[in-house]
Amino acid sequence: xxxxxxxxxxxxxxxxxxxxxxxxxxxxxxxxxxxxxxxxxxxxxxxxxxxxxxxxxxxxxxxxxxxxxxxxxxxxxxxxxxxxxxxxxxxxxxxxxxxxxxxxxxxxxxxxxxxxxxxxxxxxxxxxxxxxxxxxxxxxxxxxxxxxxxxxxxxxxxxxxxxxxxxxxxxxxxxxxxxxxxxxxxxxxxxxxxxxxxxxxxxxxxxxxxxxxxxxxxxxxxxxxxxxxxxxxxxxxxxxxxxxxxx
Amino acid sequence: xxxxxxxxxxxxxxxxxxxxxxxxxxxxxxxxxxxxxxxxxxxxxxxxxxxxxxxxxxxxxxxxxxxxxxxxxxxxxxxxxxxxxxxxxxxxxxxxxxxxxxxxxxxxxxxxxxxxxxxxxxxxxxxxxxxxxxxxxxxxxxxxxxxxxxxxxxxxxxxxxxxxxxxxxxxxxxxxxxxxxxxxxxxxxxxxxxxxxxxxxxxxxxxxxxxxxxxxxxxxxxxxxxxxxxxxxxxxxxxxxxxxxxxxxxxxxxxxxxxxxxxxxxxxxxxxxxxxxxxxxxxxxxxxxx
Numbered sequence: 455x456x457x458x459x460x461x462x463x464x465x466x467x468x469x470x471x472x473x474x475x476x477x478x479x480x481x482x483x484x485x486x487x488x489x490x491x492x493x494x495x496x497x498x499x500x501x502x503x504x505x506x507x508x509x510x511x512x513x514x515x516x517x518x519x520x521x522x523x524x525x526x527x528x529x530x531x532x533x534x535x536x537x538x539x540x541x542x543x544x545x546x547x548x549x550x551x552x553x554x555x556x557x558x559x560x561x562x563x564x565x566x567x568x569x570x571x572x573x574x575x576x577x578x579x580x581x582x583x584x585x586x587x588x589x590x591x592x593x594x595x596x597x598x599x600x601x602x603x604x605x606x607x608x609x610x611x612x613x614x615x616x617x618x619x620x621x622x623x624x625x626x627x628x629x630x631x632x633x634x635x636x637x638x639x640x641x642x643x644x645x646x647x648x649x650x651x652x653x654x655x656x657x658x659x660x661x662x663x664x665x666x667x668x669x670x671x672x673x674x675x676x677x678x679x680x681x682x683x684x685x686x687x688x689x690x691x692x693x694x695x696x697x698x699x700x701x
Numbered sequence: 702x703x704x705x706x707x708x709x710x711x712x713x714x715x716x717x718x719x720x721x722x723x724x725x726x727x728x729x730x731x732x733x734x735x736x737x738x739x740x741x742x743x744x745x746x747x748x749x750x751x752x753x754x755x756x757x758x759x760x761x762x763x764x765x766x767x768x769x770x771x772x773x774x775x776x777x778x779x780x781x782x783x784x785x786x787x788x789x790x791x792x793x794x795x796x797x798x799x800x801x802x803x804x805x806x807x808x809x810x811x812x813x814x815x816x817x818x819x820x821x822x823x824x825x826x827x828x829x830x831x832x833x834x835x836x837x838x839x840x841x842x843x844x845x846x847x848x849x850x851x852x853x854x855x856x857x858x859x860x861x862x863x864x865x866x867x868x869x870x871x872x873x874x875x876x877x878x879x880x881x882x883x884x885x886x887x888x889x890x891x892x893x894x895x896x897x898x899x900x901x902x903x904x905x906x907x908x909x910x911x912x913x914x915x916x917x918x919x920x921x922x923x924x925x926x927x928x929x930x931x932x933x934x935x936x937x938x939x940x941x942x943x944x945x946x947x948x949x950x951x952x953x954x955x956x957x958x959x960x961x962x963x964x965x966x967x968x969x970x971x972x973x974x975x976x977x978x979x980x981x982x983x984x985x986x987x988x989x990x991x
Contacts, residue, residue, distance in 0.1 A: 457774050472892060482904070507907050514904035516981055522896030529901060530892055534981065543831065549778035550767040568767055571760015574777055576914065577702075580832045582978035585910040591760025648893055654831060654977065664893050 458545055462560035465632035466598055467538050467659035468618065469641055473666045474625035477517055477531030481617035481626060485513040485535070485596075488616035493601045494566045498589035510587045512536070512596045513617055520665075530665055533626070535617070536583040536596035537650060537658035538562050544575035544584060544595075553593070560632075560659060561600055566592045580654040603628075631659050702833065703914045704971035707758040712823060713963050715751025715784075716845065718744050719816040720853020722791045726813030728857070733802040741795035743856065745788070752784060776829055780822035787815040820849040827970075835881040835974040844873040848935075848963055855939060855956055864940045867959070871936025874966055878928060881973065888977065900983025916979035924973060927965060935962025 489512055490496040499509035513535040521527040538555075542562050545553045552568035553575050555561070564575075569592040576584040576593065584595045599615035602608060612619060618626040629638035638661075641647065647661035683691045721744040725731060732740055756765050769785075771778045790812040797803045824845035827836040851866035892898060903912075939955035939962075 479904075508909050508913075510910065511905075516900065516904050517902040518892065518895075519899045519901040520892065520895045520897065521899075525896075530895070530898075532891065532981075534904075546774045547777065547826075547829070549769075549771050549775040549781065550764070551771050552767075568764070569761065570764045570767060572758075572768070572777060573760070573914065574775075574826065576910070577830055577976070578832060580977040582911045582915065582981060586760055586914075588910070593760075650891070651889055651977065653888055662892075665895075 458540075458542060458555055459557045462540075462556065462632070463558050464630045465538075465540070465560040465659045466603070466629070467560070467631050467638075467661070468535070468598075468615070469627040469629070469631075469638045469647060469661050469663060470533055471625040471627070471645075471663040472530050472532065473645075473663060474623050475515075475531040475533060476623050476625070477515055477529070478622065479515050480620050480622060481533055482511060482513050482515055484616040484620035486511055488599060488602070489594075489597070493597050494564070494594070495587055495590035495592060497594060498587055500588050508588070510585045510594050512583075512585070512594060525668055528665075528668075533617075534581060534583070535660075536562060536598075537581060537656070537660040538596075538598060540657035540659060541655060543578040543580075543654075543656060547574045547578045549574070561598045562595070563597055563600065564593050564595055566590070569593050580651050580656065581658075598628075631661065702971045702974040702976060704968050705758060707754045709964060709967045709971065711751040711755040711758070712845075713751070713960065713967050714747045714754070716820055716823070716849040716963070717852035717856060717960065718747030718749075718751060719784075719787065719819050720849035720851070721856040722748065722787060722853070723813045723816040723850065724853045724857035724859055724862075726791060726794060726809035726811075726816065728809070729804075729806075731798055731804055731809075733798050735799075737795060737798040740857070741791070741799065744791070748784070748788065776822055776825040780819065780826065783815055783819040783822050787812060787819050790815060817846065817849075820845055832977045833974050834884050834977075836970075838877075838880060840873065840877045840880060844870070844877050847873045851936075852959055852963065855943070855952075855959055858952060860943050864943055867936045867940040867943075871932055874932060874935065878969075888980065891980065900981075903982055911978060912982060915976035916982045924969065927969060931962050931965035931969065933962070934958045935966055938962075 486497055497510040497512070499507065501507050502509065513533060516532040516534060518530045518532060519527055520530055538560055539562070540560070542555055545555050545562060549572065550568045550570055552565045554563060554565065556563065571586055571591040571593065573586055573593070576586060584593050586592070587594050602615065603613050605613060614628045618628045627638050627641060629636045631639055631642070633639060641663065642661045645663040647663050649658050650662060721740070725740060725744065731737065756762050759765060768778055768781045772782050790808055794805055794808045794812050797805050821842055824842035828838065828841035830836050847866065847870040851863060851870040854863035854866050890898065939959040942951040942955040942958070945951050
């Protein structure tokens with residue numbers, strides 16, 4: 455069924471902290487590793503060691519340079535995967551019913567046996583969260599590691615998405631965003647978590663935590679030691695100024 | 702957006718084919734016998750040929766039949782139904798004309814309506830995409846319908862209808878371009894309160910499906926020249942040829958020019974359309990502000 459459920463019992467999703475992410479891409483590698491061996495077709499690579507390597511990934515990290523007036527420029531690393539939208543446009547465009555949103559936990563999945571690889575869902579997604587696998591001809595997307603989070607054969611601490619489990623900076627959080635008392639909901643409330651491109655009307659479940667304002671400016675290491683040097687530094691300054699080429 | 706040749710061929714050829722079926726269905730004095738056979742063969746070659754091209758565009762063409770399932774929500778699924786219905790109804794109507802010289806009027810009318818509905822569903826696949834602002838407008842289905850009706854009238858030799866429809870199609874095409882050019886970059890900041898944001902490093906070294914399919918930047922250096930050529934070939938030139946006394950020779954050239962013009966315009970329809978997703982790659986040169 456490619457109509458969306460009116461309401462989902464839970465809204466499982468990710469909260470991604472842009473203040474903490476160091477851009478190491480460990481989540482990208484962990485995601486590729488887990489999802490190549492588990493749910494659905496493997497995430498294939500084309501020409502991986504050749505001149506023009508490409509491949510399917512469910513999670514990618516962009517890096518942006520931010521410059522603000524009166525502040526040092528900084529980098530913000532921006533991990534991007536499926537946001538498991540409440541109003542997922544990728545689901546309703548699907549002609550076969552392969553794309554669907556689960557009523558019990560809100561996870562958006564692709565039933566690969568029904569996918570004809572038309573690519574319309576990837577067009578409908580404003581976030582670039584879906585990629586057509588070139589080897590399999592079916593659409594791949596983040597499953598929120600549906601085969602980990604309910605997997606009782608795994609130790610309990612591993613029952614979260616591979617990207618969250620592996621993040622060395624603790625920048626990724628997993629939980630139920632429909633429950634206002636959950637740790638992720640509290641984090642969103644505390645840190646002003648925001649929706650990505652809300653004007654697209656997708657009502658994303660995943661939230662991003664904005665980078666915190668800098669609490670210190672540039673240290674001033676490059677300003678002159680002293681405008682009016684005395685003592686040893688004064689002698690050194692005069693001596694160096696006398697050398698040819700000095701000023 | 703990636704201008705895939707299969708999709709450009711499909712929308713152009715099947716648009717003309719379904720347009721021809723529309724005029725054949727409405728005609729109160731339609732051709733019969735071998736002439737009817739020739740007209741219907743042409744219409745089916747265009748419509749079915751286009752559909753075949755689109756099926757081979759799929760990642761899993763063998764499962765194409767499953768596309769009939771979700772007509773309640775999906776325009777692509779609706780297109781599968783309307784195109785099949787049109788082709789079935791018009792095959793019966795055409796068989797009546799060809800083999801029995803009998804016109805089943807009701808069948809023709811319903812088939813004509815379904816042919817238009819097919820073109821509308823095709824256009825809505827693009828027009829529904831909020832992620833592609835240039836497509837997300839009522840002008841998209843209007844343009845597709847006008848081009849299909851004009852091309853169909855041209856192929857059906859309905860000169861009195863073809864000339865005004867060609868000019869209407871040209872005007873709508875021009876309006877679609879101008880409206881698209883007036884779109885300004887809008888949308889919320891990727892990172893709020895971030896001053897000026899610039900793409901520093903993409904997530905990958907080479908290309909991937911996303912950059913190839915949606916952040917596709919074609920050399921648009923000659924876009925303006927191409928627009929002029931497409932528009933002239935598509936509308937005024939065939940209209941002028943139809944006004945000349947030349948019969949089948951000028952008519953034939955009018956058809957060829959028109960199809961070439963629509964193909965070029967359809968290429969631009971994809972190549973000039975920008976997907977919101979390209980913002981993440983910074984290919985939309987823009988300054989983020991609060």
